[in-house]
Amino acid sequence: MSRRYRISPQGPPPLTDAEIAKHKDARRLIFNYHHATKLLYKRPLYKDPKAFFALLIIVLLAIFIAEVVEKERAPDLPQAPQQPQR
Amino acid sequence: MTAEQEEAAIRAAQADPERFGPLYDHYFTTIFRFIHRRTARRELTADLTQQTFLKALLGLARYQPRGLPFRAWLYRIALNELRMYWRKRKETVMDLGWAEAKILADEVGIAQQEEEMRMLSSGLGRLAPDQARLIEIRYFDGLSFAELGAVLGITEDAAKMRTHRALGQLRQYLARTP
Numbered sequence: 001m002s003r004r005y006r007i008s009p010q011g012p013p014p015l016t017d018a019e020i021a022k023h024k025d026a027r028r029l030i031f032n033y034h035h036a037t038k039l040l041y042k043r044p045l046y047k048d049p050k051a052f053f054a055l056l057i058i059v060l061l062a063i064f065i066a067e068v069v070e071k072e073r074a075p076d077l078p079q080a081p082q083q084p085q086r
Numbered sequence: 087m088t089a090e091q092e093e094a095a096i097r098a099a100q101a102d103p104e105r106f107g108p109l110y111d112h113y114f115t116t117i118f119r120f121i122h123r124r125t126a127r128r129e130l131t132a133d134l135t136q137q138t139f140l141k142a143l144l145g146l147a148r149y150q151p152r153g154l155p156f157r158a159w160l161y162r163i164a165l166n167e168l169r170m171y172w173r174k175r176k177e178t179v180m181d182l183g184w185a186e187a188k189i190l191a192d193e194v195g196i197a198q199q200e201e202e203m204r205m206l207s208s209g210l211g212r213l214a215p216d217q218a219r220l221i222e223i224r225y226f227d228g229l230s231f232a233e234l235g236a237v238l239g240i241t242e243d244a245a246k247m248r249t250h251r252a253l254g255q256l257r258q259y260l261a262r263t264p
Contacts, residue, residue, distance in 0.1 A: 001172055003218060004179045005207035009200075011183020012126060020118045023132035026107050032136070033103055033143050 087112050093151050099143075106143050113157065114139070117164050120227055124168055126181050134171060138164045158236035161229070165219075165237060182226065190225040194257050209259035217252035224249050 045051040087095070087108070099106040117138055122131040141163050142149075149159060172178055184191075184198050187206060196202040210218060223229050223237060224245075235245035 002177045003211055005210045007182045007187050007203040007207045009184050012181040017115055020115050024114050026110050029139055032140050
């Protein structure tokens, strides 16, 4: 990024305090603050019984599916050659 | 606002963010001018100023009055917002009047004439970004060395030394400029 400076006798058009004050909005600031700090969910999911059981079922199903897939795949895997015992 | 009033206002806002109003009212114009000098666009400046105060309010609980002066802390947040804005830009232009450049012109020993001012703007443009930032904050925004150090996260002595070096570099450029 390059920087340039323009220094002229009058400078840029003056900005009065009244013009700046038009942009002042404390209510919007407080609204944005609350919007930024409020929790996405007021109650954590794990503390809600319905959501907790739904999550539990999803996790158990995922484990069950993983087990079934693992068992189905297992016979197809080539057996590692056994080392002759000395 | 006296130092005691400011400290009380900070403590009140730390306890209840809804009471940030007095600090917001007191510093809004200062921060707005600081940002506007570097963007020259009112709507953009209004957004960046609002963002600066939002970040200040979000971080207010961590702010300690005994360390960094509150004004310098706000300038530091504003500068970070500007840096994020500058990342998307290829070029930045800073518009100044002779009156704003007078202290710097006196410091580097040049007269307030068209040719000298053209040389000064060219010399400023050739400085390294960090050096230019020091000069801008010290001479165009009028911050003390202690505040300058606080804004840039360096000590007051380091701020003095780096500004001195930056001025030396600027004088060299001015001497070389035909």
